[in-house]
Amino acid sequence: MKLLTFHREGRLALGMRTEQGVLDVTAAAATRGEGRQVPMTIGAAIEGGDEARRTLEALAAQADGDAELWLDEDALQLGPCVTAPGKxxxxxxxxxxxxxxxNAAIPAYPILFNKFNNTLAAHGExxxxxxxxxxxxxxxxxVVVIGRxxxxxxxxxxxxxxxGYCCVNDLSARDLQMRTxxxxxxxxxxxxxxxxxxxVTADEVGDPNALAISAVVNGETRQSSSTSDMIFRCDEIVSYISRHMTLSPGDIILTGTPEGVVLGLPPERRVYLQPGDVVEIAIEKLGTLRNRMTAE
Structure with missing residues (x-):
């Protein structure tokens, strides 16, 4: 199952993407959700686990053929697919x-750092x-999204x-990153x-360490690899972090990037992102995340 959020009337609504389009979960629940506890936000869908997933799948099946409940994805302004991660x-x-x-040493343990919710942005933003x-x-x-x-x-x-899992562009200001x-x-x-x-829910993804992953800048492929090249695999990362802190539903873990970043080039060849550049992050089974860089 593929879930997304989209802007409507000043809030982020929940949508479910299928071959038919994007199911408007709120509208479908109002007309087809009799007797069901339908999750109305991405957070509620995550916390509801398998039961909420089955409810959404049943809702989509009932809404099949009801054109008023299905939206054109290209006409939507999307939000982040996880809107309020605690971590x-x-x-x-x-x-x-x-x-x-x-030229970095292979780490003996996962190197952990954190970001904050101010860094969240959406596809197309x-x-x-x-x-x-x-x-x-x-x-x-x-990205690994914790569900339990x-x-x-x-x-x-x-x-x-x-x-489940999703794509992220872990943008990094190298001059600030290396300052300390x-x-x-x-x-x-x-x-x-x-x-x-x-x-994308875990049942649809399968093995998270067998996915093609790439970054394309202005039509030029810069990164092209597989999640199989991870030093610490997804199961090991979740286990390791959970031994040091409690992971809660909705927490997200960014699992590292493959080769091909600008920092990996010789200094004389490094051309960092400029206003107008378009970056596309694609991961097998998860779709393509696209964003344009602008001047602040």
Whole structure:
């Protein structure tokens, strides 16, 4: 199942994408949701787990053929596919070839840092390049979205606590990131985590470490890899983090980026993102996240 959010009347509404279009969940619940506890927000869908997923699937089946309940995705202004994560946890240097291209040692443990909700943005949303940086880089990444409370879970059970997955561009201001040993400043500028276009449930994705992943800038492929190149796989990441802090429904984990970022090039060849550049992050089964860079 593919879920999304879209702007309507000053709020973010829940939609479900199928081959027929985008189901307007609120409208469908009003006409077809008799006797059901239909989740009306992306947060409620995540917290509702399998039961909420089955409810949404049944709602879509009942709404089949009712044209008034289906929307044209191209006419929608999307929101982030996860709107209010309690935690945004990031894993640095988690692809072997990316570590090699930046001349970094292969980490013995996952390198963790965090972002905040000010970095959230949507598919199709313009991203302002901050005035305080001249070295903003793209990073194609797979996001793990937690669906069940996880504390001290083993690797074997870790993915049972995952609701689904989505694409993110972990934008990074390298000059700010490298200013101090802590990366936070270069990672937390406004709208530096465009997320989407869809939140795809785990049952539809299968193995998260067998997905093609790419970044394309102005039509030129810059990153082209597979999530199989992760040093720490998704189950290991969820398990590791859960041993140190409780993961809650709606928390998101950015799992690292493959080789091909600007920072990995020789200094004389580095051309960082400029106003007008269009970046597309594509992950197999999850869709393509597209954003245009603008001057702040």
């Amino acid at each position: 945004i946890i990031c894993v640095g240097l988690n692809y072997r070839k990316h570590a090699e291209e930046t 313009d991203i302002p390049l901050p005035r305080v940086s001249s070295e903003v880089d793209y990073e194609a990444e797979l 409370t996880a504390k001290n879970v083993g690797r074997e059970q870790a993915l049972d606590h995952v609701y 040993p802590q990366w936070l400043l270069g990672k937390t500028c406004d709208k530096f985590s465009p997320l989407g276009p869809y939140l």
